[in-house]
Amino acid sequence: MTHRSRILGIGxxxxxxxxxxxxLATKMETSHEWIVERTGIEQRHWVEEGExxxxxxxxxxxxxxxxxxxxxxxxxxxIYATLSPDFFFPGTAVFVQRALGMKEIPCLDIRQQCxxxxxxxxxxxxxxxxxMFKNILMIGSEVHSTGLDVSTAGRDxxxxxxxxxxxxxxxxxxxxxxxxxxxxxxxxxxEAEILWTEYPASARHPRISEAAMxxxxxxxxxxxxxxxxxxxxxMPQAIMEGMIANDLKLTDIDMMIPHQANLRINQMVxxxxxxPAEKTHNTIMKYGNTTAASIPMCMYDALELGKIKDGNLVxxxxxxxGLTWGSAFLRW
Ligand code: UT7
Numbered sequence: 001m002t003h004r005s006r007i008l009g010i011g012x013x014x015x016x017x018x019x020x021x022x023x024l025a026t027k028m029e030t031s032h033e034w035i036v037e038r039t040g041i042e043q044r045h046w047v048e049e050g051e052x053x054x055x056x057x058x059x060x061x062x063x064x065x066x067x068x069x070x071x072x073x074x075x076x077x078x079i080y081a082t083l084s085p086d087f088f089f090p091g092t093a094v095f096v097q098r099a100l101g102m103k104e105i106p107c108l109d110i111r112q113q114c115x116x117x118x119x120x121x122x123x124x125x126x127x128x129x130x131x132m133f134k135n136i137l138m139i140g141s142e143v144h145s146t147g148l149d150v151s152t153a154g155r156d157x158x159x160x161x162x163x164x165x166x167x168x169x170x171x172x173x174x175x176x177x178x179x180x181x182x183x184x185x186x187x188x189x190x191e192a193e194i195l196w197t198e199y200p201a202s203a204r205h206p207r208i209s210e211a212a213m214x215x216x217x218x219x220x221x222x223x224x225x226x227x228x229x230x231x232x233x234x235m236p237q238a239i240m241e242g243m244i245a246n247d248l249k250l251t252d253i254d255m256m257i258p259h260q261a262n263l264r265i266n267q268m269v270x271x272x273x274x275x276p277a278e279k280t281h282n283t284i285m286k287y288g289n290t291t292a293a294s295i296p297m298c299m300y301d302a303l304e305l306g307k308i309k310d311g312n313l314v315x316x317x318x319x320x321x322g323l324t325w326g327s328a329f330l331r332w
Contacts, residue, residue, distance in 0.1 A: 002129050003128055003131055004129065005170050005171065005172060005173055005180045006178045006330070006331075008067075008069065008135075008168075009067030009070070010303065011064035012063070012301075013063070014162075014287060016051075017045060019045070021035045024150070027150050028155045028158070029152040029155065038262075039159070039160060040284050041263075041285060042286065043288075044162030044286075044288030045163055045164060046145035047146065053085065053086045053141045053143045054086055054092055056164060056165035057139045058096055060141070060166055061137055062100070064169050068169035068171065074135050075105060075135050077105060077107075078093045078102070078106070078137045078139065079120045079124060079138045079139065080093035081109075081140045082109070082142055083291055083321065084144055091108075093107035093139075096139065110123070112324045113322055114261060114319060114320020114324070115322070116140055116291065116320075117140040117293070117294075117316070117318065118185060118295070118316060118328050119326065121138060121168075121180065121183055121328050122185050125180045134171060135169060135171045136169070137167060137168075137169055138168050138170055140166050140290075140291070140293040141164075141166075142165070142292055144162065144163055145162075147197070147218075148161060149216055154216070159288075161290070164287055165290075165293050165297075166290075166294075168296055177311045178331055178332065180330045181246050181329040181331065182245045184245065184328070185326035186234070187324045188323050192321075195221075195323075197218065197219065198218075228264075231261065232265055235265070235269045235325065238317050238318075238319075238325050238326055239315060239317050239327055241327065242315060245329075246329050248313070253313050255279055255302060255312055255315070257316050259320065260287065260289055261284070261294075261319070263282055266282055266284075281299075281301065283297060291320065309332070313332075314329070314330050315327060315328075
């Protein structure tokens with residue numbers, strides 16, 4: 001017997017400390033005006049000592065579990081999506097499992113960067129469809145700030161990223177008005193290096209060196225223009241793919257939640273597919289780009305504002321490093 005899945009509850013968490021564009025302008029050559037004009041970002045949250053991907057994820061998960069109404073004892077898998085794991089190994093999901101006091105359930109860490117939440121949702125959906133698991137805690141959590149170049153040399157990337165976590169509990173659907181309809185995931189490794197962090201790496205001998213650090217290779221680098229172009233090509237494709245798979249018209253979609261990388265990207269994507277501004281939601285202004293956490297955080301915000309209502313048709317869409325991209329369609 002196959003089952004369908006649905007999101008039963010959602011939660012989010014950000015660090016207390018707010019870093020404004022003007023705060024960054026005291027550390028590097030940048031300005032509030034430049035950042036807002038190119039990206040839409042006004043501020044982001046960055047961790048302080050003691051706050052980690054695990055602590056953010058644990059807070060978001062507790063809220064998601066509480067809102068789902070599922071007994072924590074009945075969660076039978078944790079999926080943790082991140083590009084910024086707390087440690088090289090083990091994966092971060094086990095630390096969240098420990099913090100939540102969940103015993104011996106499997107923990108699965110996945111990468112896929114900004115598309116991590118969509119990939120994770122596709123895994124959760126597939127596991128529930130087969131009946132292998134009944135309730136899955138799916139987390140996107142990121143701490144970028146401890147790995148950013150807070151000098152003028154890193155300004156193109158550093159101003160973009162924020163820390164935060166979003167989590168959902170995915171369980172069995174009990175009617176066809178509330179369910180994940182489909183997920184669509186893709187990757188193309190041919191330009192993997194246009195957005196990456198090269199060091200430390202097991203592919204390098206040694207994994208990290210003073211020379212590599214002197215060249216600032218332990219910080220992320222990006223060809224912003226190339227990434228921008230790919231994003232505004234792949235995101236509309238992923239939306240169209242889901243619309244065709246579900247036989248939907250654009251007007252059937254009540255809310256589009258795009259990954260929050262750049263407000264200009266999201267405005268262009270909406271314009272390209274003809275989606276009216278009031279049917280999309282953005283939170284990049286206050287949180288920056290939180291990669292795997294951005295979609296659940298944005299969905300949470302839209303729900304709080306009443307922009308997503310019971311039974312609404314919601315489209316999630318993402319693009320990110322790898323390159324990876326995808327979409328998910330669901331009835332909330
Ligand atoms: O989720 C991960 C996916 N990432 C993305 O989707 C990011 C996609 N790309 C972008 O969002 C944009 O490319 C950026 C916002 C990163 C950059 O915007 P851009 O319009 O492509 O700017 P640019 O890189 O071409 O830089 C234009 C100028 C350069 O100066 P010159 O060479 O013209 O003198 C940069 O050095 O802006 C300069 N610049 C800055 N100036 C002030 C770059 N970063 C900054 C900064 N503040 N933070």
